[in-house]
Amino acid sequence: MASTLSKGPVFTAVRSNNVVFQLYSCQCRFFSHSPQRSAMRGIPENIAIKQPAQPSMATRGMGLSRSELPQDIGLLPGTYVRPLWRDMPSIFQQPQERLQLEWLWLKSGFQNFLGLVAYCKWFNSGLPLRLKERRQAARELHQRMYSAFAKGDIGTLRKVCCTGLANNLSSRIANRPRDEKVSWSLDKYNRTPATLLTGIRVLSDRATQIPEIPDSGVRQVVVRITSKQSTGKSRVVKTGKSEVSVESTAPPKQQDCTEYIVLQKLRWYGEDEDWRIWGHATPTTVEDLANPMFVSGLTLAERMEAMKEQFQGKK
16 A cells, blocks of 8 residues: 555655655665765765845944934943042142142043044034034933922833933833932032032033934933932822822932933934933043053054953953
């Protein structure tokens, strides 16, 4: 019966349509006939299959909508954030470190300005410098972020903050008790010499092109904000169908705050995004002087190679 089916049209059709069976039958023939087996001796058993080419960053970026474009690219390497005067090392106890920090402040300011001019006038011809709007944008976004966080307005947070910061604040809002109400107010700006008597001082303004994506880049501005803020918590109690009473659980607390806010503006394929708050930065310290981006005497290639080795060592 089996021999009869093997010679009939049904079995022939199954063999021709079953790829697995065809492969198996070919292997049986190779090992059952000595001439064909000897002919295969010169062919390696493991044949490397060439992987298809991966799409470039530019190709992947073109396939994304503006809402899907990444926002959290991190703080640009080598960003120098000047500390407060009282936090700087003493010129008498640590003169070398103090002079190095002062030199980095001058050098980074000069390099950042040249890079900003090149970004706006060379790489992106005709792009305005937007120097005046930096402090104004910082003031507006700073107040909108904290007001929205106190009210639990997640929609506003996603408009004024980058994705990572918005997700962090949203999760903190979700963890609040349902009957808790948070209040926040900015009472005044502390116009100290640390902010040039303005309350908001620009410490760093850097811009760079995004590799492999034409007419695209990122600009980050670090501002120091000194202010007097008040926060409080209360509990909402429902006494009736429409009656609501508020009981204070913590009296309003007023304190002086010094913050280092990072503003970010992305540019994708010639279209500028709005300013957003990327997050908070920390001032550069003496320990940061060992960072390859701050070590003197290295070329740019050597700095990038050292950063690469440092990053791989942390994995």
